Amino acid sequence: MYLPSEFDVTRLKERAGQFAGQIERNKQGLLSDDQLRPLRLQNGLYIQRHAPMLRIAISYGMLSSERLRALAAVGRKYDRGYGHFTTRQNMQFNWIEVDDVPRALADLAEVGLHGIQSSGNCLRNITSDAQAGIAPEEILDPRPYCELLRQWSTFHPELAFLPRKFKVAITGTPEDRALVQIHDLAYEIVETEPHAIFRVRVGGGLGRTPILGPVLRERLDWQDLLTYTHAVMRVYNELGRRDNAFKARIKILVRAVGIDQFRELVEQEWETLRHGVHRLPEAELERIKAAFVDPDWSLGKPLEQEPTFSSEQERVKWERWLAHNRLPHRYRGFAAVLVPIKHKQRAPGDVTSDEMDALADLAEAFSQGFLRVTHTQNLLFPAVREHDLPELFRRLSALGLGEAVGGLIGDMVACPGGDFCALANARSLPVAREIAERFESIDRQESLGPLDLRISGCMNSCGHHHVGHIGVLGVDKDGAAFYQLLLGGHSGHGAPAALGTIVGKAFAEDEIADAIEMVLDAYVEHREPGETFREAVARLGKTFFAEAANAARRDTPRQLASSTRIEAET
Numbered sequence: 001m002y003l004p005s006e007f008d009v010t011r012l013k014e015r016a017g018q019f020a021g022q023i024e025r026n027k028q029g030l031l032s033d034d035q036l037r038p039l040r041l042q043n044g045l046y047i048q049r050h051a052p053m054l055r056i057a058i059s060y061g062m063l064s065s066e067r068l069r070a071l072a073a074v075g076r077k078y079d080r081g082y083g084h085f086t087t088r089q090n091m092q093f094n095w096i097e098v099d100d101v102p103r104a105l106a107d108l109a110e111v112g113l114h115g116i117q118s119s120g121n122c123l124r125n126i127t128s129d130a131q132a133g134i135a136p137e138e139i140l141d142p143r144p145y146c147e148l149l150r151q152w153s154t155f156h157p158e159l160a161f162l163p164r165k166f167k168v169a170i171t172g173t174p175e176d177r178a179l180v181q182i183h184d185l186a187y188e189i190v191e192t193e194p195h196a197i198f199r200v201r202v203g204g205g206l207g208r209t210p211i212l213g214p215v216l217r218e219r220l221d222w223q224d225l226l227t228y229t230h231a232v233m234r235v236y237n238e239l240g241r242r243d244n245a246f247k248a249r250i251k252i253l254v255r256a257v258g259i260d261q262f263r264e265l266v267e268q269e270w271e272t273l274r275h276g277v278h279r280l281p282e283a284e285l286e287r288i289k290a291a292f293v294d295p296d297w298s299l300g301k302p303l304e305q306e307p308t309f310s311s312e313q314e315r316v317k318w319e320r321w322l323a324h325n326r327l328p329h330r331y332r333g334f335a336a337v338l339v340p341i342k343h344k345q346r347a348p349g350d351v352t353s354d355e356m357d358a359l360a361d362l363a364e365a366f367s368q369g370f371l372r373v374t375h376t377q378n379l380l381f382p383a384v385r386e387h388d389l390p391e392l393f394r395r396l397s398a399l400g401l402g403e404a405v406g407g408l409i410g411d412m413v414a415c416p417g418g419d420f421c422a423l424a425n426a427r428s429l430p431v432a433r434e435i436a437e438r439f440e441s442i443d444r445q446e447s448l449g450p451l452d453l454r455i456s457g458c459m460n461s462c463g464h465h466h467v468g469h470i471g472v473l474g475v476d477k478d479g480a481a482f483y484q485l486l487l488g489g490h491s492g493h494g495a496p497a498a499l500g501t502i503v504g505k506a507f508a509e510d511e512i513a514d515a516i517e518m519v520l521d522a523y524v525e526h527r528e529p530g531e532t533f534r535e536a537v538a539r540l541g542k543t544f545f546a547e548a549a550n551a552a553r554r555d556t557p558r559q560l561a562s563s564t565r566i567e568a569e570t
Helices: 006-027 033-041 065-078 098-109 143-153 222-239 250-257 259-271 282-290 312-325 353-366 386-399 429-438 442-448 512-526 533-540 542-550
Strands: 045-047 052-056 062-064 082-085 091-093 168-171 185-191 197-202 215-221 334-339 350-352 370-373 379-385 453-456 470-477 480-487
Touching (some): 006 033, 006 098, 065 082, 065 091, 065 370, 082 353, 185 222, 197 222, 215 222, 312 334, 312 386, 334 386, 353 370, 379 386, 429 453, 512 533, 533 542
Parallel strands (some): 453 470
Antiparallel strands (some): 052 091, 082 091, 185 197
């Protein structure tokens, strides 16, 4: 994890002070609301449906116990005692007062956290793989390269007022856990000898026009990371539309001019930049690496004997927890542990300040103080000794955070939806809650196998519904909330990324959970031995499952799809 320097902390404090002055001038009438808007957005402050919302950037998902306690304190002092982890590895506070925002930012600056460029039409918080640096199959640790790009892009004047928001991801593994294909710009490591080479993708994204980003350049030397990014941004800044917010993303520009023409424009611009002052020297990479601190990997200790339990029920729960929440690790004697921030009575990703403090304590006791935020709104302990797994399991279970739902339907993703967001067409959280209650049984969850369910309250796709095995999208129909059902998506974790497609007509709010249950019942009835839900969708066809879902409609007789109605997909 990158340790902020005295210079970093001073700049963040100064920025909090500047923002306090901007808010005060707005109150005095010296700065209009329209003039304040881009300034507050680039400090992470939105005005939501019911209250202001402050988004805190957690750079490429890296947290420490100290930083988690600072977030807990902000939630307790300035909000309602909780925060919300997002699908972009950030945290949001949904009930903060505008006047309290500069004070909260000043408090967070002490530990190197901030809201800078977490919102607005700028280059946003850079994301990566939550297992960066510990994944067994990793080719290169992407975090120093994320930090190089973060430091260069923060406060960069050319990147502060873009046609639209701009999201960047970097990954160091063949398997895509960073969702690189749905980012505006992404870098994938290709090889490391004799030096690091990246593949570049551009123009990915979800929203109204979901697109998997095509390859812009097959090979880019790591030293050209900043200059090539700059070239892409200059082309986008010059040609991206500013007259229509719905057509302003770079994916629309790339599609309009074509990837070949866009590549030619970038290469022409890059020729003017590639040999300039921003070509990275080895010394700069070494400076960044020297500012990182990681766990002591020499302390690993294997789990040498099976733990004892007070009951058979506890033993079974342990085995399930180990199967679903323990992740492979590249260092001997260590495990990575997923901590699902999912509870049927609240939104996925919501965590109380008390829980954050308790998790910070556990991180210090079991993970040398290190944590990560995942794209699925969970936390990850990256440095747990295998020997300590049984005790960590017991401590997490006592907190109510030891559910063995990693990779199952209980680990669903959902945006805040219409309960909070002013942009949403429909509520996400009641749908998530009803599904969680129906599939609360871990036996039932395991019987369904690996299942990625994602819910968005509007076309902005903050819940990443397009890349879920099952996606749910809230839409507005004549002032009423309805939900479209998507099937066949995939995030790229374990298989090539794919976009789900809408099946059938939208469902009413009191029908959508039934529709999902009907789809899954049909899957259980008709699957072949060992077949996952994704595989069954590919074999049986989406029409088959659309017919199963239709049984949930209030004007349709309830029945499961039968094998005689299976239709071939065209």
